[in-house]
Amino acid sequence: MNNSQKRRLALVIAAMALVTLIILGRLVEFQIIQGPEWADRAINELLVVAKPSRGAIYDRNGAILAANxxxxxxxxxxxxxxxxxxxxxxxxxxxxxxxxxxxxxxxxxxxxxxxxxxxxxxxxxxxxxxxxxxxxxxxxxxxxYPQGELLCHTLGYVDFNGYGGGGVEGYYQLDLAGEAASKTINISPLNEQESVIAREGADLVLTIDRTVQYITEEKLRQALQEYGAQSGSIIVMNPKTGAILAAAAYPCYDPFEFYEADETVLFNPITQQQHEPGSVMKLVTMAAALDSGLFTPQSTYYDAGVLEVGGHKTVNWDRSAPGTTDMTTLLARSLNVGAATLSTTMGPDLYYEYMQKFGFGRPTNVDVMGEATGQMPLPGSEYWTESMLATNAYGQSIAVTPLQMITAASAIPNNGEIMQPYLVQEIHRGDDVIVHEPSVLSRPISPETAQEVNTMAVTAVAREVPNAQIPGYTIAGKTGTAEIAENGVYIDDTIASFIGWLPADDPEIMIYVKLDKPQTQPWGSLTAAPTFANLAKELVVLLDI
Structure with missing residues (x-):
């Protein structure tokens, strides 16, 4: 070993000795000098975790809907x-x-x-x-959930890990759940005690009226039993604000025992079940046609009872050929050929421009967890065919959710404006209250067009739908009877529907009734329309309309 190597070795040994002395010094400091202090900390220090309580959910009048x-x-x-x-x-x-x-x-x-x-x-x-x-x-x-199955799909449920599933429980999970807090604190009586405070969950106040909801669910159950329908849904909305007053769907489940429900029942029909709406779509088609300027309420067309578009023959539901027909009669008699005439005259570009303005093919962004977009293939899409320009006009070959349908049609009773639908009126975070302000979602048609279609819808009910009428009130609306496609083939069963609002001159409520596969009668005018009237008769008294 030469002198250079010896010097390097000496430096290494010195460095190791220095490090050893430092370590020994720190050990002496920790164990002897600071030992009692660290021992005291081990005994007196504690990790404290504060868990928040989940916020409650109330109806618009303060009735408790979900608690802990x-x-x-x-x-x-x-x-x-x-x-x-x-x-x-x-x-x-x-x-x-x-x-x-x-x-x-x-x-x-x-x-x-x-x-x-x-x-x-x-x-x-x-x-x-x-x-x-x-x-x-x-x-x-x-x-x-003290109300049991009431409002099951709108409320949703909370799983055993504290996470909301579906409804407002899922959509407002972060608000309702709050936020836990944790901190290591010294619990020695000689020290000032620190507080560990979690951010408590916010309370929600819904637009839903519990009594309106109960009556709506009862009327739906009665209708399903009376007409032998497999399932169904009813929405009650204020078209001027977008506030949802009731949203009923059957079958339902008990959110408290969500784990016992079939997964298909947890699915929310109001916002997730897509269906072909049928003739209620003629309200939208008529509104688009009049607003385009290509037609007026006084316009006529010749109805030969059949119209072929893209190889598909559209016929009227009653196989009639009424000849020269005006717009009000088209709507009142729910003529498929007339609706197809309107859309084909407008052409695909203009017609689907209006359909998109009405919100079809995209979610409404209502504040519940999980919403389907609907299905409306557009020209140029591999799924669109020319025949759809005709069939979409009367609500076939297009899929919507019940909420999409009532939201789109709400432009007519609300002077051409579609309001953002919503379910939560207020969010309470301690002393802070966030109040929802109604907002316009879109303006698909002018106020003048809306008034024209509103008048036509009043005439349509007065002429052709006596089962939807209520003594003392003017009703505007439209029936729907849609064929159901299974595996690409239309079967004999139907979806019967009615959409209506009242009072027609200054609407306060709008109701959409949808009954799936009624067995006693297939027609919306004989099933959904009387269900609408039975419900509306009670709501006008309850809501002092």
């Missing part, structure tokens, strides 16, 4: 169990568990073990009364 409760979890520390045989016998029937399984847990070497998952408060009380050593009962937060 708890299930319970039963755990055990086997070494602390002093009477395992007796305790296992007593717990077996209460927890609905085999005695040998409980006894096996009691005799295990585990310091702590879960004995039972979620149990009801009643079961927890029975276990608490037994007062056996080693048992531990811990609350598990759970959502509670």
């Amino acid at each position: 409760t708890a299930d319970y979890q039963i755990s055990v520390s086997p070494p602390l169990v002093t009477e395992p045989e007796e305790a296992a016998t007593a717990l077996a029937s209460v927890l609905d568990m085999p005695r040998y399984e409980i006894l096996s847990i009691f005799n295990s070497d585990q310091p702590f073990s879960l004995l039972s998952g979620r149990v009801s408060p009643e079961v927890a009380d029975l276990v608490r009364e037994m007062d056996y050593d080693g048992l531990q009962i811990d609350p598990l937060p759970r959502r509670f």
Whole structure:
């Protein structure tokens, strides 16, 4: 080893010695000088986690729709169990568990073990009364819905991990759930105690009126039973604001026991079920045709009873050929050939420009979790065919959700403006209140056109839909009877619908009734229209209209 190597070795040894001295010094400092302080910290410092309570949900009048409760979890520390045989016998029937399984847990070497998952408060009380050593009962937060199945799809549910599924529970998850807080604090009595405060969940006030919702659901159930329909939905909206007063759909489920419901029932028909709307679409087609300037309420066309477009022959529902026909008669008699004449005269570019203004083919962006876009193939798309220009005009070969349909048609009773539909009126965060301000979603037609179609819709109901009329009130609206396609083939079953508003000269409510596969009668005029009238008769009294 030469002198250079010796010098390098000496430097390495010196550096290692210095590092060793530093480490030893720090150990002495931590263990001897600061030892009591660190020991005190280990005893007195504690990680504190503050968990927020989920916000409540109320109807527009303050009735509670969703609140918080708890299930319970039963755990055990086997070494602390002093009477395992007796305790296992007593717990077996209460927890609905085999005695040998409980006894096996009691005799295990585990310091702590879960004995039972979620149990009801009643079961927890029975276990608490037994007062056996080693048992531990811990609350598990759970959502509670005091109105039962009422408003199930709109509210949604909350799973056992605290996450909203569907409805406003899902859409407003971040607002409702709040935010937990955590901090390591010194709990020594010699120190000032610090607070750890979570951001509590916000409360929601809905536009829904619980009583209106209850009546709407009852009328829907009665209609399904009376007409033998498989399922259905009803929406009640204020067309001037977009506020949804009721949204009923059947079949429903109990949000408190969401885990027992079939997955298909958790699906929200109001915003996710797409269907061909049928003749209620003629309101929109008429509005677009008049607003385009190509037609006026006094215009006529010749109805030969058949119109061929793109190889598809459109015929009237009653196979009639009324000849020269005016616009009001077209709407009142719900003539398919007339609607197709309007759309084909407008041409694909202009017609679909209006259809997009009315919001078809895209979601309304209502504040619930999960909304379908609808289906409206446009010219140039591989899914669009020329025949659709005719069939779309009377609500076939196009798919909408119930909410899309009532939202689009709401331009007529609201002077040509479509308001943004919404379900939450207020968000309460502590002392702060955020109030929803109604906003315009689009203006597809002029106020003049809206008034013209409104007048025609009044005449249509007065002439052809006696089952939708209410004594003392002027009703505007339109029936719909849509064929149902399965695997690309139209079957005999129908979707019967009616959309109407009142009072027609200054509308306060708008109602869309949709009945799926009615068996007693296929026609909307004989099923959905009387359902509308039965509901509206009660709402005008309840809402003082």
